[in-house]
Amino acid sequence: MSKASAFSAPKGVPDYVPPQSAEFVAVRDGLVRAAELAGYGHIELPIFEDTGLFARGVGESTDVVSKEMYTFADRGDRSVTLRPEGTAGVMRAVIEHGLDRGQLPVKLRYDGPFFRYERPQAGRYRQLQQVGVEAIGVDDPALDAEVIAVADAGFRSLGLDGFRLEITSLGDDTCRPQYRELLQEFLFRLPLDEQTRQRAEINPLRVLDDKRAAVRELTADAPLMLDHLSDSAKEHFEQVLGHLDALGVPYVVNPRMVRGLDYYTKTTFEFVHDGLGAQSGIGGGGRYDGLMEQLGGQPLSGIGFGLGVDRTLLALAAEGKTVAPPARVDVFGVPMGTEAKARLVVLARQLRADGIRVDLAYGDRGVKGAMKAADRSGARLALVLGDRDITEGTIVVKNLADGSQESVPFDLVGARVGELLVD
Template sequence: MTEFQAPKGVPDYLPPESARFVAVRDGLLQSARLAGYGYVELPVFEDTSLFARGVGESTDVVSKEMYTFADRGERSVTLRPEGTAGVMRAVIEHGVDRGALPAKLCYSGPFFRYERPQAGRYRQLQQVGVEAIGVDDPALDAEVIAVADGGFRSLGLDGFRLEITSLGDDSCRPQYRELLQEFLFGLDLDEDTRRRAEINPLRVLDDKRPHVREMTADAPLMLDHLSEVAKAHFDTVLAHLDALGVPYVINPRMVRGLDYYTKTTFEFVHDGLGAQSGIGGGGRYDGLMRQLGGRDLSGIGFGLGVDRTLLALQAEGRTVGHTSAVDVFAVPLGDEAKLELAKLAAALRGAGVRTDLAYGDRSMKSAMKAADRSGAAIALVAGDRDVEAGTVGVKDLGTGEQVDVAADAVVSHVLARMGRVRLL
């Protein structure tokens, strides 16, 4: 038989490690929910032109990394490489922008880019994102950044830094573009790099090749050519970050990998990950909604890497999530005992306690080994005679101590031991 394997660059998350993945994803989402961001579920694939127009044809994402194919109707569709364009399409299509603003949305799930797989860089990457649409307020920029920062810190991560800059606005970007192109066209650039400089010269500053970085070391910087409005916006963002206690480092050479960014642009970096040091980032994208056929509304958002955050936590020696699948493991010895413990397991699950049962005709020794392997803190042990007597043994799997409890009091007893209040 053929042995199947996951596609190259697509990780599997299986128990118990998957518990850490879920904890990271949910922790990052919870930070957004606490700030009033409502969850939106997006399609995994969209019309190819959405990403070509929204992300930018000069980007590596569009020109080299998208998974694009023709469906059975000969329509060109693409597995989503990022989340913002899809959110904007949904906001326009469903009229979310006609309601209360800002529209504050969060999302999570897989995104797809054809890249050379390596540690922290996958072809199917998992992200959590937020978008705040409809209000151009530097205080909102700071809130979005603080949500990301708070999400990382809620997981115990602290060895990262926030790098931030401004990419200007429509009043200063054209002049800066001309100034940068004049500088770049005076360099000995290869044909592909020169073409990129013609389409979007900022992309050249993002080139990772050492010889290109050396040639562009003295390139003019956007931060030195901001309009008064853009500079005031950026200064106010920084003032709000200071007030919120969010530390940052200004990086004037920062260039994000997507074309739609304007004004505030940021990235979270963790040096414990080596070359793939980014664990998340984002920025403001004023003009994107208009570009996609909607109203001329501003927006700001981010995408945080769940996979990268997991690696960053590992680099710091930190663990998150419950690696045990259950809290209580029921061990029945006999058919009547199995029926009774199945009922108690269902009742405990209904009260929010993760509970499993030893299935199959196992011996006492085998069933208790299964209980130990489950990672549960408590075992319920009963034979048919115990059921006749109306009792169940409640065993502490840490200390080995066991007490007999009336069957109709087991749920309350377990909840009390776990420090919970019974749900009525």
């Protein structure tokens, strides 16, 4: 019985260890690959930023800023925050490095951990893993559709199919002020608690996102943004839907959708998987036309998404699917003796240089134990080398699936292994 560790991972922070970590990597890389195919270049963002960036960019009234950020003073007494989302950091980097002065749109992708102090539960972590894209500098409904299609393609490339895309429009500067007044007039007539009333004063849309059943019942008849769009915002939304139809991306219009961040305008969307229970969102995003100017940059538009790697893993599990190869290596070396091990170590390096995944038995385990390790590795082939083989200048190549084997001259083993793995 192994001794328990004196330490454990922080609450709400998942570990990914083999073999599940291979599936984590496959999901992340599959989502990233869909963005790569659409021309999104990689950007590496800081894990923490000036707290003001998120307070201004994400919105003071959001739960993210008011309740969920990991904020602390560094040794220089500067307030910094572990990044809760990616868009504000990307916009800061685009402005700081002048990317908005070049070819537009600026198309960027990123991946990594993000941090929110939430109540841990299935699918809701305090360190969450995401893949995101941002397309900045062009207000084009076709670009909105491309961003959404990239996310859809990423999920489908993993074999996920039990999800749906929900989409709406949150209007623009020509209609949101009037709608805000209309919504506030409706909300202020309701018997809201003091905290909810304060939220209605700051950002009334956020009240429609309240998860409490009592508040949802009170707001069931609230006016909806889709019914009060300006002509330009309505035309923009209709064109986005038209492009999605042409691309074959299915969707459901959800007029009550409210995203959790303040910067969204016009096109807003979420991917939902009902197999995850309460935490059903596996990704989402939208357009944020005023964010760059708000952060001190040019008045350029943008649209992006964030897709949850953790939740995509859970969605795949809910569908009974896996995406990672079951084997961690292709070939496993079984040395019988010190000289044999020395030779297999060198051979393993040569095979790895050819792109073949190789491991071998270390320590003083016998042949039986080494062959068990080979079986557990999931390798297709075992390379068995003993004193007699060294004398004859050969090595035994064993097919671990059917038990067949052959002796191959040592200088030809690399070519033969390559042939067998292709078959």
